[in-house]
Amino acid sequence: MLDPTPIMQLTTAYWNAMTFLTANRIGVFEALAKTPMSVSEAADALNTHPRPTRLLLNSCVALGLLEESEGVYTNSALASVFLVPGSPAFMGNAVRYSDDLYATWGKLEQALRENRPPLAQETYLGDDPAKTRHFVYGMHNRALGIGNALVNLVDLSGRKQLLDIGGGPGTYSALFVRRYPELRAKVLDLPHVVELADEIIGSLGAKDRVSTLAGDYHTTKFPTGNDVVLISGVLHRESEKGCRELIGRAKDTLEPGGLLILSDVFTDHGGTGPLFATLFGLNMMLTAPEGGVHADTDVAAWMAEAGFTHIETLPFPSPMPHRVVTGMVG
CATH class of the missing domain: 3.40.50.150 (Vaccinia Virus protein VP39)
Structure with missing residues (x-):
């Protein structure tokens, strides 16, 4: 009998991506690079609510992006090298560009039916300064x-x-x-x-x-x-x-x-x-x-x-x- 696990993994693959993209966007890895934090401390630093923050941090632990000990969270070695601003191998800008494209991927069917990109390239090549910076610095990373x-x-x-x-x-x-x-x-x-x-x-x-x-x-x-x-x-x-x-x-x-x-x-x-x-x-x-x-x-x-x-x-x-x-x- 065929194992349906690959199908089930595909149905929820975006959960992993959105957890990671959101954590990067709101500054989780930058905040924890300064000092280890409890849930309440992280929520204060990120301007989020404690209950959903715990769920996000625990998911990042499961993804290998954070580590937790006795209720205190720190960056994993992977996050410390690639996701903390100032690191020589920092990839956060490239991640932000992928984040900017998340909604666009939700329009894949539209693109197939209309034969045109749902995101105008001018948006990230000059028209939107923030997205242009994310794109250019993401390409640099x-x-x-x-x-x-x-x-x-x-x-x-x-x-x-x-x-x-x-x-x-x-x-x-x-x-x-x-x-x-x-x-x-x-x-x-x-x-x-x-x-x-x-x-x-x-x-x-x-x-x-x-x-x-x-x-x-x-x-x-x-x-x-x-x-x-x-x-x-x-x-x-x-x-x-x-x-x-x-x-x-x-x-x-x-x-x-x-x-x-x-x-x-x-x-x-x-x-x-x-x-x-x-x-x-x-x-x-x-x-x-x-x-x-x-x-x-x-x-x-x-x-x-x-x-x-x-x-x-x-x-x-x-x-x-x-x-x-x-x-x-x-």
Whole structure:
């Protein structure tokens, strides 16, 4: 007889997510980083009522986010490292961006029937300052881990000029120039995004070698004379046609021997796995007009058709779900 447990787990999976997202949003982990607290003390610090606060804190204990001893609650090691502001591995802004998307996921059926995202991307790319900050800093939190892996996957020795198309917070460019002292980078993204990118690049000590260019990568003319072009976390916003156009335009900016780096969440051939990549495609469908996910084999084929050579596909270290596809001009 088949075990229905996987079905039952799916029916309540959002309970875990909303417990975690709410705890992060109201400041549970930040408060407990200052001092261990009882239920009443936590309720006072969080401006909540004691009875529901106990239920929330106990659920966070069960989720492995908090620990409890004799009625006193503290952060778990996991929460202390990743959920407390000021920690080098802080992911709270990325969590806040997921929190902002929670209601949007409730409109999945609407998106399927209307073939348009229920959340206008302008909301988190400039129109709503708070959501834009959550998005850009959330991408920065994620990009720190991804970028530190990426700089070890591709070799930019001897290269001088990198163009970071749709570079968001500029984190990747900052990490690359820190790794390669002779390299300079330019980050192209929307005006409200690069305003925040300038803050982040400065905080990483890379402002002297990473500049920003406000524009829309769909229409803004790309600077030429590059020996590296990076397009990371962009293709999942574009259709096949849009991806092919970006690959072609990137090629036109590269000097002979130039390198194109395409980094993203890609599926296997056929698009039915891995699970995270397939669900990520739905997330992008909900938040961008052409949002989805592509197979790395398709992306490599598009690069070959555009004239790139020495095409290589590499996975990021586990558990990161990303992959990188690279190719050279000439």
